[in-house]
Amino acid sequence: MYLGKIFSTQLLDNQIKDSMLFILENTLHLRTLFSGLTISPEDLIDSVIAIWVIINLPERFKTTMEVWLGKCEVEKKSPSLNDTWEVMRKFLQQDKSNHNPNNQALIASKANSNTEQYHQQKRKTEGDYPRCTPGWHNPLTRHDESECNFLKREAKNQLSPS
Structure with missing residues (x-):
């Protein structure tokens, strides 16, 4: 999660000092986490790439990925590339079914039925x-x-x- 905070920090001219302090603070948190643990370079690279993917996703994924990162933070784990892909796959599947004309007709008929019942x-x-x-x-x-x-x-x- 700290990697996500570091990689998502924007370095703006008027806030460069605050941004760098934020990055340093999160780097210290990362060092503290890794100091007592033995983490494989593969896991670290996997997390770094997963965070990079999340940061560079199109805007329509933003809310889904924010929820996913929040879940990772609560569970005190870094997002893995496989888990990130699974979240994206589910999002795409849901998005595809929402745009399917048959599903839209079914959703509309259910909504009309529910409205009439109400x-x-x-x-x-x-x-x-x-x-x-x-x-x-x-x-x-x-x-x-x-x-x-x-x-x-x-x-x-x-x-x-x-």
């Missing part, structure tokens, strides 16, 4: 559909006046002696 549930729970009230039939409802329970109930109450 609105139906909302209508039922919030009561924003037209209603009849006792003694009055609302013509905006889905039933006829002859089927209106409120009118039937009102008529029944008027006919029965109290």
Whole structure:
């Protein structure tokens, strides 16, 4: 991870001193990590190349790789080239399926179905559909006046002696 921080540091004229201090600080962290360990040159080269690949990826990979590097940092491990390729492969596979016209149609139909279900549930729970009230039939409802329970109930109450 420290390699990533070092390699992704931009050396700008107005911030050169801060940038160099940042690089030196991360280099010290790397030295501390490697001081008690025996790491093979192959593993070190693998990590360096993986970081280089991540830094030089096109912009559309940026978020995916930031998440991947964050995961590596949490797990206290340097990204390997194989693991980096696996993350990129999954991204490409997902990206390809998102651009497939058949998948897009399926996603759109599911979204429309979910939206319609949401609105139906909302209508039922919030009561924003037209209603009849006792003694009055609302013509905006889905039933006829002859089927209106409120009118039937009102008529029944008027006919029965109290």
